[in-house]
Amino acid sequence: MVRFQHIEYLLALALVPLMVLVFLYVLRSKKNTIKKIGDPALVNQLIKDYSPSKFLLKFLLIVVAFVAGVIALANPRMPQGSTMVNRSGIDVMIALDVSKSMLADDIKPNRLERAKQFIAKLIDKLPNDRIGIVVFAGRAYLQMPLTTDHSAAKMYLSSATPDVVPTQGTVIGDALKMCYNAFNTKEKKYKSVVLISDGEDHDKAAEKITKAMADEGVMINTVGIGSPEGTTIIDPATGETKMDAEGRPVITKLNEQELKSIAGNGNGLYQLFTNTDEIVDAMDKQLQSMGQRSVTENSLVNFRNFFPWLLGLSLALLLTEFFISEVKKIAKVKKVIVKKEVAVLTVLFILPSLLFAQNSNTLIKNGNDAYNKKEYDVAADNYKKAADKEPNNEKAQYNLGNAFYKKGNADDALQAYDAAIKSSKSKSDQSASWYNKGVSLQNNKKLPECIDAYKNALKLNPADEDARFNLQKALLQQQKEQQQKEQQDKEKKKPKDDKQKNKQQQEKEQQQPKPQPSKMTKKEAEEKLKALLQQEKNLQNKLRRVDVASPDKPEKDW
Structure with a gap:
């Protein structure tokens, strides 16, 4: 079309x-x-x-x-x-627990890192399936909707940490509900959820939601990660063992019973995490048992442009009009010859530009073919040639930025995205370039710049939910870094304040008047001492008399 x-x-x-x-x-x-x-x-x-x-x-x-x-x-x-791309596969939503209990190191290096390793290998096992990611702790968030772009799925997976969910806890029910909403509700088959969690908090709503999803044809598989004996948690903010309100170390344990119940009600498989390759193979076998459906999808990576032909038609019509005379008889042959020379020169000037544009489109097409084959060096080379021929070619600059990003050349990617933004004529294309620039900046820890990029993307396309979500993540991360910086500045300033207080205390002591030496004679001092001893003796005698006259003392009442 x-x-x-x-x-x-x-x-x-x-x-x-x-x-x-x-x-x-x-x-x-x-x-x-x-x-x-x-x-x-x-x-x-x-x-x-x-x-x-x-x-x-x-x-x-x-x-x-x-x-x-x-x-x-x-x-x-x-x-x-x-x-049109034909594939056979299913839709798989991955629900990953990113609560702080997943930082426990009873499985080295910690539960969360091993869960990410399992998910990455499972994605490689599902080349034709659509993958989506939901992260949850005290709340659930759709990290990535269903897509066949598995490289993007791995990119989003790498950024899944406890920081992306500010509210702590383990709301498995909300995570399952978010996964269900991501599916096509009109289908009753070929849908599965893979839940990875330690299941520590018992979520009463999870069992009810699981049964409802199973009735809608969704298979729910669970992976329990952790140990039933449990272990302590290292707080990433302080680097020390996390304590409860009473000052005791927090012990996090794997809740196998809940995860088994969810898998049973969801017609799925429960696995205890032991060996990554083993549970990946078992999960892949479980998902393959669901059967696969044939799906035809659009892959609109490349377009055939018709503007060169239309420009050629326009030029041909203008040249034809140029040669047609309004008079019936042509008396001045010399004038016609001049017109023909002008027409030939016009064609010689315009025709190379048309061929030039067509050549650039060919380079972009070759770059797209290489990009789809993950040959990013070849793709970048073709895109760069097209961009050198036409610096204002927005498609060449945009694709060049994507190729550089895949290669890990962040600076070159940012330059290409900037060039695409300048040459873009539509708001949607500019918004896409700003969004990709924001992703590249965020991965390189340039938070202020990436926040500005996401804001510009949302100004041009307010309906871009991905840009809105990434902007929220970047703002939370910036706020956390600011708090850490303030804490560090406060700690650096504290010794100086203590030193200043000690100095002020010393100055205060120096300002106090010193006692004057006594001018009393030795004889006067002896008489003064005798008088004090006599007063103490009289006081002791008085106390003895009182003690004898008093009744028995009561006993202790604790």
Whole structure:
């Protein structure tokens, strides 16, 4: 199906009625002029070589050439190459627990890292299946919708940490509900959920949701990761063992019973994580037992553009109009020769540009073929050649940025995305370039720049949920880094404050008046001491008398 890349240019076709009105006005003006000249017979004799039909033909050629040029600017195009892709597979939603209990190291290096390793290998085992990812802790989030782009799935998987979910806990029920909403609800088969968790918190809603999903044809498989004996958790913020409210170490244990119950109610398989390859093979075998459906999908990576042909048609019509004379007999041969020379020069100047554009499209097509084969070096080379030929070719710059990103050349990718943004004429294309630039910046820990990129993408396309979600993640990460920086600054400042307080205390002590030496004589001091001893002796005698007269003391009451 043919579609226009820049449909807004078609508004210029509104000028065609205006051109018709101008033509009719010119015809009327000519008739009025002939009437004003004089004798009609004499005037007809003077203009006998003029051909009204050729004048009309020249006008029609100009109008058709204009229409063809406007349509060429709108760039009608049609998907080509691997437009329709046939595959046989199922839809698999992966629900990954990213709560802090998954940081326990009873499975080295920790539960979360081994879970990611399992998911990555499982994705490699499902080349024809659509994969989606949901991460959950105290809340559930759709990390990636169902897609056949497995490289993107692995990219999103690598960024799954406890930081992406600010609320802690283990809401398995919400995660399962989010997975179900990602499926095509019209189908009753070929849908499965793979839940990876330690199942520590008992979620009462999970059992009910599992049964409802099983009735809708969804198979739910679970993987328990952790040990029943449990272990302590290292708090990533402090690097120390996490304590509860009473100051005791928190022990996290694998809740196998809940995960087994979910798998049983979901007509699926429960596995205890032991060896990565073994559970991947077992899970793959379980998913293959569901059967597979044949699906035909669109893969609109490449387009066939028709604007060169339309521009060629427009040029041909203008040249034809140029050679047609309004007179019936051509008296001046020299003038016609001059016109032919001008036409030939025009063709010589314009034709290379058409071939130039066609060559760039060929390079982009070759780059797309290499990109689909994951030959990113070859793809980048073709895209770069196309971009060098046409620096304002938005498609070449955009694809070049993607190829550099896949190669890991972040700086080159950012330059290509910037070039694509400058050359983009539509808001949707600019938004896509800003979004990809944001992803590249976020992966390179450039949070302020990536936040600006996501904001620009959302300004151009407010409906881009991926940009909105990544912006939220980047803002949370920036807030966390800011808090850590403030804490570090506070700790660095604290010793200085203590030192300042000690100095002030010393100065205060120095300012206090020192006691004056005693001016009392030795004899006076002896008399003073005797008087004090006599007072103490009288006090002791008085206490003895009171003790004798008092009754027995009561006993202790604790």
